[in-house]
Amino acid sequence: MTKLSVNINKIATLRNSRGGDIPNVVQFAKDVQRFGAEGVTIHPRPDERHIRYQDAYDLKPVVYTEYNIEGNPIPKFMDMVLELQPTQVTLVPDAVDAITSNSGWDTIKNKDFLVDVINQFKDKGIRTSIFVDPDLKQIEGAKATGTDRIELYTEAFAHQYSLGNQKAIEPYTKCAELANSLGLGVNAGHDLSLDNIQFFKQHIPGLLEVSIGHALIAESLYLGIENVVNMYKNKLK
Numbered sequence: 001m002t003k004l005s006v007n008i009n010k011i012a013t014l015r016n017s018r019g020g021d022i023p024n025v026v027q028f029a030k031d032v033q034r035f036g037a038e039g040v041t042i043h044p045r046p047d048e049r050h051i052r053y054q055d056a057y058d059l060k061p062v063v064y065t066e067y068n069i070e071g072n073p074i075p076k077f078m079d080m081v082l083e084l085q086p087t088q089v090t091l092v093p094d095a096v097d098a099i100t101s102n103s104g105w106d107t108i109k110n111k112d113f114l115v116d117v118i119n120q121f122k123d124k125g126i127r128t129s130i131f132v133d134p135d136l137k138q139i140e141g142a143k144a145t146g147t148d149r150i151e152l153y154t155e156a157f158a159h160q161y162s163l164g165n166q167k168a169i170e171p172y173t174k175c176a177e178l179a180n181s182l183g184l185g186v187n188a189g190h191d192l193s194l195d196n197i198q199f200f201k202q203h204i205p206g207l208l209e210v211s212i213g214h215a216l217i218a219e220s221l222y223l224g225i226e227n228v229v230n231m232y233k234n235k236l237k
C-alpha cells in the first residue's frame with residue numbers, strides 16, 4: 001500500500017497572503033487526517049514565506065499520522081527537526097531563493113555531508129529520506145549515505161506525462177527496482193496529481209509514500225467551488 005501524505009505548504013501560503021489565521025494550518029492538518037490522509041508533510045524554507053518554523057511546532061501535537069518534515073539541512077532546520085523528532089525527515093537540496101524544489105541531491109559529491117546529517121537524525125530515531133533525481137548512480141550514492149529511504153523527484157515525469165509521453169516513467173521504474181534491491185524504501189513527490197498518480201503508482205514497485213501538495217490543494221479548490229458558490233447563493237436569497 002502507498003501512503004498519502006498531504007503537503008500543507010499551500011495552506012500556509014494562502015494564510016500568509018492576508019496575515020491573520022485563515023485558513024488555519026493546524027485545523028487543516030487535523031481535517032486531512034480525519035478525511036484519511038496517512039501523513040502530513042511540511043517544507044519550511046529559510047524565508048518562511050509559506051509554512052513557518054512555528055507552524056512545525058504547532059503541528060507536532062496534532063499530527064497523529066506520519067509527520068514528514070522536508071528541507072535543506074541548514075543548522076536552523078536541523079535543530080528544529082532534532083527537537084521535534086517527526087516520523088521522517090526528507091532532505092532536499094534547496095537553494096535559499098528557490099521558488100520550489102528544483103533538483104535532487106548529488107548523493108556522490110555530498111556523501112560525507114549526508115552521512116553526517118543522516119547519522120544525527122537516525123540517532124534520534126527519525127526516519128530519513130533523500131530527495132533524488134531518477135538516476136541509478138544517485139540511488140547507489142543514496143544507499144552509501146545510510147539513508148532509510150529515497151524520495152524520487154517526479155517533476156520531470158509529471159511534465160512529460162502531461163504531454164503524453166508515458167515512457168517518461170521508465171527511469172523511475174528502474175530506480176525504484178534498484179532501490180528495492182538495495183533495501184532502500186521508495187517515496188515520491190513533486191507535481192503528482194489526480195491526472196498522473198494512478199499511472200505512476202502502477203509503474204513503481206514498492207512505492208511506500210507519496211507527498212502531494214500543490215495539485216491536491218488546487219484540485220480541492222476546483223472540486224469544491226461549485227458547492228461553496230451555491231452555499232453563498234443560498235445565504236443571499
Ligand SMILES: CC(=O)[C@@H](O)[C@H](O)COP(=O)(O)O
Binds near residue numbers: 007009043092099
Ligand atoms: C520536495 C518537494 O518536491 C516539495 O516539498 C515541494 O518542493 C513543495 O515545496 P513548495 O510548497 O515550496 O513548492
Ligand SMILES: NCC(=O)COP(=O)(O)O
Binds near residue numbers: 007041
Ligand atoms: N515532497 C513533495 C511534496 O511534498 C509536494 O510537492 P508538490 O505536490 O507540492 O509538488
